[in-house]
Amino acid sequence: MRNKLIIIGASGHGKVAADIATKMNKWSTIAFLDDNSNIKTSLGIEIIGKSADAFKFINDCDLFVAIGNNSIRKKVYEDLESKGASIATLIHPDSIIGQQVEICSGTVVMPGAIINCCTHIGKGCIINTGVTIDHDNIIEDYVHLSPGVHLAGNVIIGKHSWLGVGSAVINNITINNCSIIGAGAVVINNITSSGTYVGVPAINIHSRRN
Ligand SMILES: CC(C)(COP(=O)(O)OP(=O)(O)OC[C@H]1O[C@@H](n2cnc3c(N)ncnc32)[C@H](O)[C@@H]1OP(=O)(O)O)[C@@H](O)C(=O)NCCC(=O)NCCS
The missing domain is CATH 2.160.10.10 (Hexapeptide repeat proteins)
Structure with missing residues (x-):
């Protein structure tokens, strides 16, 4: 487990995921990635890039895919998994x-x-x-x-x-x-x-x- 968590998806579902991650108290830093460039923060947590940027964080951070749609969540998860990402459980x-x-x-x-x-x-x-x-x-x-x-x-x-x-x-x-x-x-x-x-x-x- 790493001490930083990147959550992909900053919408309602992403906010709940971030809230849970915060309460778990396992990560010193939590940040979002989201493809909507109009939002800069969600639940007071910074959005630091787009979903495609996830691969930049693979070596340093745990990742979590907070996308409600089952097919999209699966695709993003499997792309990350195939690159050896550490995927968190919340x-x-x-x-x-x-x-x-x-x-x-x-x-x-x-x-x-x-x-x-x-x-x-x-x-x-x-x-x-x-x-x-x-x-x-x-x-x-x-x-x-x-x-x-x-x-x-x-x-x-x-x-x-x-x-x-x-x-x-x-x-x-x-x-x-x-x-x-x-x-x-x-x-x-x-x-x-x-x-x-x-x-x-x-x-x-x-x-x-x-
Ligand atoms: C089942 C569901 C996916 C169907 O959505 P849809 O394919 O867009 O279907 P429609 O809204 O066009 O409805 C089609 C018909 O089914 C009926 N229907 C839709 N959902 C129904 C339900 N949950 N229970 C009973 N009848 C339902 C509609 O009244 C409509 O009837 P009609 O043909 O007599 O007019 C959706 O209605 C549903 O229940 N979604 C769950 C949402 C949810 O739980 N979200 C939580 C997110 S965390």
């Missing part, structure tokens, strides 16, 4: 993490999140505010669980999926890669083909229209 001190929980690099766990025992969280995930993940879950790489998502036990969320705010998944469910679950949806059946699923119970948005 875990808010007011989250609760059970035993035998593995959290991979580049993931952020936000305040109030609870991750129960024997769960795996992949790399580059967003475990947003107040999410609960129960025992024996597998959250694959670059998943975003929005604020207030609740996952029961033995759930598998396929890579790159996005679960909207307040959605819930009952126990023993598998959700396919690249799925989108709408805000407030309740998933009670396995999702075996990618798409957008909404409602209670959650169904494919196109089936709903037909």
Whole structure:
């Protein structure tokens, strides 16, 4: 671990990441990179360059990709990883993490999140505010669980999926890669083909229209 942290992305998500990093008290200096040249600071933290400048900092700083979009976050993460960057993991001190929980690099766990025992969280995930993940879950790489998502036990969320705010998944469910679950949806059946699923119970948005 280095004593400087560079956060790529200074928007709302980036600010929350910076707030968590500050509370972790592990880095003496935190700075942002952002492609919007109209903003100079965010959360009182200086923006010192554009995202493409990240490679200049690879040898001296930890890096964190604070980009909400799963595909863009994955691309930026993988570019950095391929160049040997040290990618930080951000875990808010007011989250609760059970035993035998593995959290991979580049993931952020936000305040109030609870991750129960024997769960795996992949790399580059967003475990947003107040999410609960129960025992024996597998959250694959670059998943975003929005604020207030609740996952029961033995759930598998396929890579790159996005679960909207307040959605819930009952126990023993598998959700396919690249799925989108709408805000407030309740998933009670396995999702075996990618798409957008909404409602209670959650169904494919196109089936709903037909
Ligand atoms: C599911 C979602 C991605 C769909 O977005 P979209 O593809 O742009 O869909 P649209 O807004 O065009 O809506 C399409 C239809 O689905 C319905 N719909 C959209 N989201 C819905 C939801 N969450 N629950 C129930 N119905 C929903 C719309 O009412 C619309 O119905 P209609 O065809 O009868 O008019 C989006 O509505 C959503 O829920 N996003 C989650 C946002 C979130 O949680 N953000 C947190 C960020 S940290």
